[in-house]
Amino acid sequence: MTRADAEHLARQGVEALRRGDGASARASFEAIVAARPADFPLPWLALAQACRLSADTAAETDALQAQLREQPRHIAALLLMGDRKRLDGDDRAASNFYTAALNQAAVSRDVPPSLHPLLRQAEAFKQDTNQRFTAHLEAAIPAAPPARVAQSLDLLLGRRDLYQQQPSMFYFEGLPQRAFYDRTDFDWVAELEAATPAIRAELEAITEGFAPYVEGNPDRPLPNNPLLNDPAWGALHLWRGGEMVAANAARFPATMAALAKVPIPQIAGRSPMALFSRLTPGTHIQPHHGLLNTRLICHLPIIAPSGCGLRVGADVHEWRAGELVIFDDSFEHEAWNRGSETRTVLLFEIWKPEIDADERAALTQLFEAIDAYGPPMLDQG
Known part of the structure; x- marks a missing residue:
């Protein structure tokens, strides 16, 4: 398959996606993937969208995983995989993918505006999931757990920041982290x-x-x-x-x-x-x-x-x-x-x-x- 052929199939696939014709779009993108033309990026994300239109969850997941194998921090792929896991009812996996997408977006210079609504959806889902997870754990543990258990639970749920000993001159190994x-x-x-x-x-x-x-000591730099x-x-x-x-x-x-x-x-x-x-x-x-x-x-x-x-x-x-x-x-x-x-x-x-x-x-x-x-x-x- 020549590059021109691949570009033609890709255009056909995109037009089919716009029409909502998942089967035709999938056929175009799968043909490109099968041929693997040189110097042409494989359309894994577009194929995943076509598979979703076709209600083929397993194929959609495979396509997203293929994209993430090539580019593990691809923001759009992470968001779409998070959405796939959300629809599958796997909230923990969805939250993990959404978190990775949000973290990558936070350090990326140019995030396409088209992804902004999906990023806001990811943030809202994480907040909702955290609330449900908190309610689940609080229902599963005693009303007044031992102090160290309660403190550790607060760390897990993000209600308490983790601090460690960080002396400015000398650290002695093996002591308990106790404030x-x-x-x-x-x-x-x-x-x-x-x-x-x-x-x-x-x-x-x-x-x-x-x-x-x-x-201040005139023989030393003044403390800030x-x-x-x-x-x-x-x-x-x-x-x-x-x-x-x-x-x-x-x-x-x-x-x-x-x-x-x-x-x-x-x-x-x-x-x-x-x-x-x-x-x-x-x-x-x-x-x-x-x-x-x-x-x-x-x-x-x-x-x-x-x-x-x-x-x-x-x-x-x-x-x-x-x-x-x-x-x-x-x-x-x-x-x-x-x-x-x-x-x-x-x-x-x-x-x-x-x-x-x-x-x-x-x-x-x-x-x-x-x-x-x-x-x-x-x-x-």
């Missing part, structure tokens, strides 16, 4: 929380000492943080870089006594680390990740007005005065003060409980060696 820890799992917490009134009294007795939490050198996010350090800030510590004897009973890591040049973190009304700490996933950050809320919140991963927490919050800051996290009063927490770090004594000793040596190579990296929010 918040239960304060009742730590036997020292109750005594620390009981000291909250005494700590608050010391805090309210001072009138100065806070500096911006994020400060909108709160750089901004006292709206303030810090009053009691321990910094493993060294006691004596002038501040002297003003907080009850606070220092309470911290002395907390298992804060001892890492030369790095820890202990303890400070008051202050957030003024209207301030927003943008989403960011901490340096390490080997530690947990602890917030003892001293002044916790309404309108303040902390998001770690997908979970949001509101501080309550005197109730310790323990979280993994290697997850993306952010904080805000949308109230009318300043929020202040006592902030310090502890080892993650899953890290055993030998590992802590080895990590301490490793972190000290890292810092000995040059100035240590600091948390900059």
Whole structure:
């Protein structure tokens, strides 16, 4: 078959499709496919449309599969296959093909306008299918499943975003992906929380000492943080870089006594680390990740007005005065003060409980060696 012959048959087939004559159109396109003329694209999509007019579902599917073998990301073929699966009652397969078509259309520069209605239909079908799938699963599971099952179900259904530990400096392998820890799992917490009134009294007795939490170092590139050198996010350090800030510590004897009973890591040049973190009304700490996933950050809320919140991963927490919050800051996290009063927490770090004594000793040596190579990296929010 010459190219001219193939073009003639293709025109005949297209005219037959326009007349709604599936049998004649199919005969023309199948003749081209059988001959496989050189340098002439095989009309698989047109053949699939002719087979649909002829109510031959199997042949329509074969033609679409042939097109997708040649061009796996052919948008029109993906849409037509999705529609075929929808008509066959296979919603999951239809949703998969529609999703592939929508994803490909999203990254394609020139999507033919003729496909826009089909893409909108695909999006509407996906939304409807997701609602039915959600209803199906919710009917099949207990009304109040265990917390981890409920969270995993929310991930499956797209009601919850997936966050993982992404420390900016050091990742320790094999730790659980857990954003918040239960304060009742730590036997020292109750005594620390009981000291909250005494700590608050010391805090309210001072009138100065806070500096911006994020400060620039002239020997390093400035951090890309909108709160750089901004006292709206303030810090009053009691321990910094493993060294006691004596002038501040002297003003907080009850606070220092309470911290002395907390298992804060001892890492030369790095820890202990303890400070008051202050957030003024209207301030927003943008989403960011901490340096390490080997530690947990602890917030003892001293002044916790309404309108303040902390998001770690997908979970949001509101501080309550005197109730310790323990979280993994290697997850993306952010904080805000949308109230009318300043929020202040006592902030310090502890080892993650899953890290055993030998590992802590080895990590301490490793972190000290890292810092000995040059100035240590600091948390900059």
